[in-house]
Amino acid sequence: MSSVSIECVAREGCRIGESPVWDEKEGALLYVDITGRKVCRWSPVSRQAQAIAVDAPVSSVALRKSGDYVITLGTRFAALKWKEGLVTTITQVDKDKANTRFNDGKVDPAGRYFAGTMAEEIRPAVLERHQGSLYTLFPDLSVVKHFDQVDISNGLDWSLDHRTFFYIDSLSYSVDAFDYDLQTGKIGNRRSIYKLEKEESIPDGMCIDTEGKLWVACYDGGRVIRLDPETGKRLQTVKLPVDKTTSCCFGGKDYSEMFVTSASDGMDKEWLSRQPQAGGIFKITGLGVKGVAPYPFAG
Ligand SMILES: O=C(O)[C@H](O)[C@@H](O)[C@H](O)[C@H](O)CO
Numbered sequence: 001m002s003s004v005s006i007e008c009v010a011r012e013g014c015r016i017g018e019s020p021v022w023d024e025k026e027g028a029l030l031y032v033d034i035t036g037r038k039v040c041r042w043s044p045v046s047r048q049a050q051a052i053a054v055d056a057p058v059s060s061v062a063l064r065k066s067g068d069y070v071i072t073l074g075t076r077f078a079a080l081k082w083k084e085g086l087v088t089t090i091t092q093v094d095k096d097k098a099n100t101r102f103n104d105g106k107v108d109p110a111g112r113y114f115a116g117t118m119a120e121e122i123r124p125a126v127l128e129r130h131q132g133s134l135y136t137l138f139p140d141l142s143v144v145k146h147f148d149q150v151d152i153s154n155g156l157d158w159s160l161d162h163r164t165f166f167y168i169d170s171l172s173y174s175v176d177a178f179d180y181d182l183q184t185g186k187i188g189n190r191r192s193i194y195k196l197e198k199e200e201s202i203p204d205g206m207c208i209d210t211e212g213k214l215w216v217a218c219y220d221g222g223r224v225i226r227l228d229p230e231t232g233k234r235l236q237t238v239k240l241p242v243d244k245t246t247s248c249c250f251g252g253k254d255y256s257e258m259f260v261t262s263a264s265d266g267m268d269k270e271w272l273s274r275q276p277q278a279g280g281i282f283k284i285t286g287l288g289v290k291g292v293a294p295y296p297f298a299g
């Protein structure tokens with residue numbers, strides 16, 4: 001048995017930390033603070049995070065083949081030039097909705113950017129239901145809507161053989177799978193592969209490891225859980241010192257470390273004083289399993 005250890009590496013305190021992505025070229029961890037309206041980049045060498053402030057809730061960040069990054073900002077897909085701190089809109093979604101924003105997003109193995117929307121929250125997990133949709137931004141910058149009626153569009157990733165797409169709509173308390181056609185980017189045959197237990201609370205961000213097992217961050221559950229998507233069984237639970245664990249990714253040397261983001265929005269003074277690291281970024285080592293490098297957006 002390897003011994004798991006957990007360290008809070010960035011204590012700046014996000015309001016809603018999300019979308020951790022390892023940027024191998026920079027040797028740094030990218031993530032966003034959604035309601036803090038910041039894209040952040042933490043370096044393990046300087047042990048500091050740099051941040052770029054943006055003008056709307058920023059809910060995911062992804063690598064881009066041509067260099068720099070793409071982000072989901074409000075209801076926009078946008079390009080971000082890091083050095084210049086420059087954001088330019090690529091395209092907008094949910095034009096028929098007044099009160100939605102993007103939430104989690106990730107690039108597929110063919111370089112398409114998947115991201116979903118949700119209604120603006122009144123407070124964490126309290127919002128007008130069924131307002132969200134799941135979209136793909138293709139490398140030619142066209143957008144396709146896959147489905148609507150989503151509550152809180154959240155974690156997503158693809159199986160190692162690229163034939164399954166995993167997806168979380170948080171308020172369904174379920175981790176779902178779809179058949180995936182990598183050629184076209186089409187999804188179908190939705191089914192649930194895991195229902196969260198009560199103490200696991202709300203499923204949020206997710207990533208896959210090199211054994212094809214899923215890691216799901218449990219919002220208000222203070223943990224990440226490892227699931228076998230074939231059997232629907234939970235294989236492992238790793239508890240963290242904060243309740244609002246929001247998402248996870250692998251990074252560092254050979255993708256052998258796990259990074260977990262967390263949130264502090266919705267916590268009162270007493271709760272925050274019990275969990276002073278809320279909103280921090282955590283590094284988990286000793287899991288004995290590695291992750292898959294993130295795919296860059298091909299457009
Ligand atoms: O991080 C996200 O995905 C949402 O933007 C958050 O607000 C929480 O996850 C949500 O409140 C939990 O249900």
Ligand SMILES: [Zn+2]
Binds near residue numbers: 018246247
């Ligand atoms: Zn999320």
